[in-house]
Amino acid sequence: xxxxxxxxxxxxxxxxxxxxxxxxxxxxxxxxxxxxxxxxxxxxxxxxxxxxxxxxxxxxxxxxxxxxxxxxxxxxxxxxxxxxxxxxxxxxxxxxxxxxxxxxxxxxxxxxxxxxxxxxxxxxxxxxxxxxxxxxxxxxxxxxxxxxxxxxxxxxxxxxxxxxxxxxxxxxxxxxxxxxxxxxxxxxxxxxxxxxxxxxxxxxxxxxxxxxxxxxxxxxxxxxxxxxxxxxxxxxxxxxxxxxxxxxxxxxxxxxxxxxxxxxxxxxxxxxxxxxxxxxxxxxxxxxxxxxxxxxxxxxxxxxxxxxxxxxxxxxxxxxxxxxxxxxxxxxxxxxxxxxxxxxxxxxxxxxxxxxxxxxxxxxxxxxxxxxxxx
Numbered sequence: 001x002x003x004x005x006x007x008x009x010x011x012x013x014x015x016x017x018x019x020x021x022x023x024x025x026x027x028x029x030x031x032x033x034x035x036x037x038x039x040x041x042x043x044x045x046x047x048x049x050x051x052x053x054x055x056x057x058x059x060x061x062x063x064x065x066x067x068x069x070x071x072x073x074x075x076x077x078x079x080x081x082x083x084x085x086x087x088x089x090x091x092x093x094x095x096x097x098x099x100x101x102x103x104x105x106x107x108x109x110x111x112x113x114x115x116x117x118x119x120x121x122x123x124x125x126x127x128x129x130x131x132x133x134x135x136x137x138x139x140x141x142x143x144x145x146x147x148x149x150x151x152x153x154x155x156x157x158x159x160x161x162x163x164x165x166x167x168x169x170x171x172x173x174x175x176x177x178x179x180x181x182x183x184x185x186x187x188x189x190x191x192x193x194x195x196x197x198x199x200x201x202x203x204x205x206x207x208x209x210x211x212x213x214x215x216x217x218x219x220x221x222x223x224x225x226x227x228x229x230x231x232x233x234x235x236x237x238x239x240x241x242x243x244x245x246x247x248x249x250x251x252x253x254x255x256x257x258x259x260x261x262x263x264x265x266x267x268x269x270x271x272x273x274x275x276x277x278x279x280x281x282x283x284x285x286x287x288x289x290x291x292x293x294x295x296x297x298x299x300x301x302x303x304x305x306x307x308x309x310x311x312x313x314x315x316x317x318x319x320x321x322x323x324x325x326x327x328x329x330x331x332x333x334x335x336x337x338x339x340x341x342x343x344x345x346x347x348x349x350x351x352x353x354x355x356x357x358x359x360x361x362x363x364x365x366x367x368x369x370x371x372x373x374x375x
Contacts (some may be wrong), residue, residue, distance in 0.1 A: 009234050011250035011258065016358055017285060017322040020261055023247050024289050025039045028163045028268050030296035031220045035166045038157055041149050043198045044167040045295040049141035052160035054133045059097045063128045067091040068103035070127065073109075073119035081111065081118035083219065088117070096259050097129060099375040104128030136160050146298030148198060170199040170294035177226035177236060178274070179206030186225050186272070186279040190287065192375045194223075197288060198295045203310045210236060214243040220294055221265060226274035228258040236260070236271050244269060252358055254340055256282040268294075277342035280375070281324040284353065307352070307371045309334040315354075317362040326350035327371055334371050 033047030058334065061067065066088035076082035088110055089098050097104075102125045111118045136142065142160065143153055149165070162294045176187035183206070191201040202219070210224060227236030228249075237249045237260045244264040251259050255278040260271040268290050273281040309327075312335040317323045326342055327334040327353040336354075338346040352371040356362055363369055 007235075007238075008230055009228075009236075009238050010230060010273050014250045014252040014257060014321075015248040016252045018358070020248055020251055020286055021235035021289055022146040023119050023261065024268070024293060025285065027069065027247075027263060028290055029084060029266065031168050031170050033166050033168050033296050035164050036169070038154060038163055038165055040167075040313040041165050041167055041189050042151060043156060043196055044149055044165075044169050045198050045297045046145050046147050046149065047166045047168045047296065048144055048145050050143045050157060050162060050165055051138065052136040052142050052157070052162055054138040055136040055160055056132060056134070059134075059331070060133050061091045061093055061095050061097065061104045061128060062093050062108065063104055063132050065090075065104045065106045065128060067098050067104055068110075068119075068123065069100060070123045070125040073105070073121070076119040076122050078120055081120050082122075084110070084119055088348040102126065103175045105185075107127070109226075114365065117271075121325050125274065133203060144298075146296055148297060165183060166199075168294070170291060171202070172199045172219075172221040172223060172291070173176065173202045173213070173318065174223045175208060175210065175213060175225070176203045176206045177210065177224065178233070180226075183226045183274050186274075186276045186372045189276075189280065189375060190223060190225070190272075193283070193288075194291060196293050199291050200296070210239045214240065220267060221290060222269045223283075224269065224271045225279055226271045228260055228271050240269055240271060251286070252320060253281060253285060253324070254318070255342060256285075257321075259286070261286065276344065280340075280347070284324060284375075285322070308368050309371050311336070311363050311365055311367045311369050314365045315339065315356060315362040317356040317360060319361055320358055322358045323356040325354050325356060326360065326374070327352055327354055327369075334369055 003213050034372050068088035068309050072084050105123045109121045174187050174191045176183045191203045194201040194227050219322050227234045240262045242247055244262050246262045249260040259282040261267045270287055272282050308332050312333040325339055326337045326346050354369045
């Protein structure tokens with residue numbers, strides 16, 4: 001028997017995507033910072049500047065060779081060697097420069113013969129030398145607050161002796177409802193992207209009651225998957241409106257029109273449709289933005305580079321709806337794979353995605369488009 005009409009969950013208005021993002025930027029604030037081990041900081045956003053002690057303390061050799069005074073080699077060349085009155089000292093990489101030396105010459109740049117020592121090339125002051133403070137200047141941050149820590153950043157911090165960093169790491173609870181295969185697949189995908197994007201994801205089981213979660217949750221962000229439409233058992237948005245504050249139900253975005261955004265106190269709650277393509281579309285455009293705001297990231301992601309490619313064929317879109325379109329890369333061209341509904345086969349084959357803005361009818365063949373990588 002169908003549910004009574006007055007309890008059917010309906011969408012009164014499709015809120016423009018730009019309006020939803022404006023709400024996110026206005027109402028979502030960065031989480032409190034905390035200090036963690038450097039080994040756990042990959043992808044996290046710094047809450048304070050990362051500083052290191054000056055390194056090295058003294059000038060040191062950057063190559064194996066001869067430590068000498070560069071001025072003594074002025075004008076030296078293969079046919080015009082310069083006599084070195086002070087014999088150079090042999091030095092190895094990482095050793096401090098001896099007093100009186102300001103450079104390190106390669107072994108073949110100095111000749112020892114018949115009791116004479118000659119420079120065979122001109123050496124410049126500082127050649128082959130790492131100056132004091134050349135690796136790390138104690139007055140200049142290694143990375144600044146709001147920056148995302150990469151593998152290379154972490155390796156550099158480790159080498160500089162930084163063992164702990166202060167970051168903003170949003171705690172995100174991902175709640176799949178009804179536990180279907182598709183909903184669970186979407187939940188796992190989003191949880192993995194949260195971890196990659198600098199958050200700490202907690203993937204819940206589908207038996208949890210949404211109302212209880214909203215009433216007792218201590219997470220920084222709640223992502224709910226399923227129950228956004230007008231089906232017999234769809235009531236996620238009604239529960240959100242009853243237990244918290246509903247900011248929008250229905251987003252002018254395809255796929256993903258039935259998604260909802262709300263707030264349980266200061267905690268944002270994003271309710272995604274139970275289709276994989278729709279859940280992914282809303283997560284890419286709205287969910288990631290919320291995660292960035294919570295992390296205090298200086299620049300909007302995507303953290304992955306955006307590549308400009310040429311569209312292989314025309315994309316037609318509906319004015320008034322922003323649209324996520326998966327594309328497959330072929331050389332320097334992007335081939336659109338699907339629109340409106342994105343089949344699982346298209347999701348699997350996609351290399352990236354483009355966003356058609358709401359005020360556009362689409363893109364013509366040959367148009368330059370900004371392609372963002374698929375999760």
